[in-house]
Amino acid sequence: MTKAVFIESSHSHYQDRPGELYHFPKMYLSRVAKTVGDYVVFYQGRRGGETGYSRVQRVERIVPDPADPNHYFAIMDRGSEWSFDRNVPRVRTDGTPYETGLPSSGGNNTSSVRLISNSDFAAILDEGLREIYQPDTLPRTGPLPSGIAPNVVPQVLQFDDAATPFIHQHDQDRTMVLSSRALRDRAFARQVKVAYAGRCAMSGLELRNGGGRPEVEAAHIIPVEQRGPDTVRNGIALSGTVHWMFDRGLISVDENYDLLIAKNSVAAEVADRLLVKDRKLIMPANADLAPHQTYLRWHRHNCYKG
Numbered sequence: 001m002t003k004a005v006f007i008e009s010s011h012s013h014y015q016d017r018p019g020e021l022y023h024f025p026k027m028y029l030s031r032v033a034k035t036v037g038d039y040v041v042f043y044q045g046r047r048g049g050e051t052g053y054s055r056v057q058r059v060e061r062i063v064p065d066p067a068d069p070n071h072y073f074a075i076m077d078r079g080s081e082w083s084f085d086r087n088v089p090r091v092r093t094d095g096t097p098y099e100t101g102l103p104s105s106g107g108n109n110t111s112s113v114r115l116i117s118n119s120d121f122a123a124i125l126d127e128g129l130r131e132i133y134q135p136d137t138l139p140r141t142g143p144l145p146s147g148i149a150p151n152v153v154p155q156v157l158q159f160d161d162a163a164t165p166f167i168h169q170h171d172q173d174r175t176m177v178l179s180s181r182a183l184r185d186r187a188f189a190r191q192v193k194v195a196y197a198g199r200c201a202m203s204g205l206e207l208r209n210g211g212g213r214p215e216v217e218a219a220h221i222i223p224v225e226q227r228g229p230d231t232v233r234n235g236i237a238l239s240g241t242v243h244w245m246f247d248r249g250l251i252s253v254d255e256n257y258d259l260l261i262a263k264n265s266v267a268a269e270v271a272d273r274l275l276v277k278d279r280k281l282i283m284p285a286n287a288d289l290a291p292h293q294t295y296l297r298w299h300r301h302n303c304y305k306g
Helices: 026-035 118-128 150-156 174-178 181-195 240-247 268-274 293-302
Strands: 003-008 021-025 039-044 052-064 071-076 082-088 113-116 217-220 235-238 251-253 259-261
Touching (some): 003 021, 003 026, 052 118, 082 118, 082 181, 217 240, 240 251, 251 293
Antiparallel strands (some): 052 071, 251 259
């Protein structure tokens, strides 16, 4: 097994389904075959909006493209997907690339699939999993992150780059880190809260306790128990009560982002008190972080009791 970088773009002509399928030409088959069972890093290309290394995921298997003998699909392990708090740039602050030996242009730089060493993978992962703290990302309860004292929270968190380094042992296998539920939950919560600016997407409420911590929670659309990925597009920021209702299928979201209410289970007056008047999901400011239709469809078909 070998680590790799897969290039992706929202404007690509390939039949990618992020989080599920990676479409690639036959010329890369031998490279992709080496990654089966291992993790790869996705890099957003120049025409795909924000550039940089954006997430990691495990390659499950390869299947031929039934419509084109010159192309294949890498089937991705849905539950292994993990987005970074923010994209990691192609080069470090000292100007050296994260991918050792990668030229500034031409050659391997243009390859859609690039095999990388374990050390390069670790460097990208360490930077991608570096915890970025802003007011919206603070935990609802419990101790504050290391290095952030309660009496200096407002001063520290006015800067976007206030961060806690990713802590690891130099000889630690990063695949063990990637399977850590605690780390995944923390990262998922941070990213969803930031995407929705600490506001409940179904009630519209933005509640904060005396220390400024947002009361909103990060809800998985497809639950972790069902191999739901830890990505913002599989998440919605919800207040505690609404989160409980969503997890139990009393509320869902249709393909137009209208709220669905299980009328036999939720009284009209309760819905009126808890949910936004227009019954429309409040979307993230960044449209690229909106809930993915595939995940919403899964929730409607498998959880919703309407």
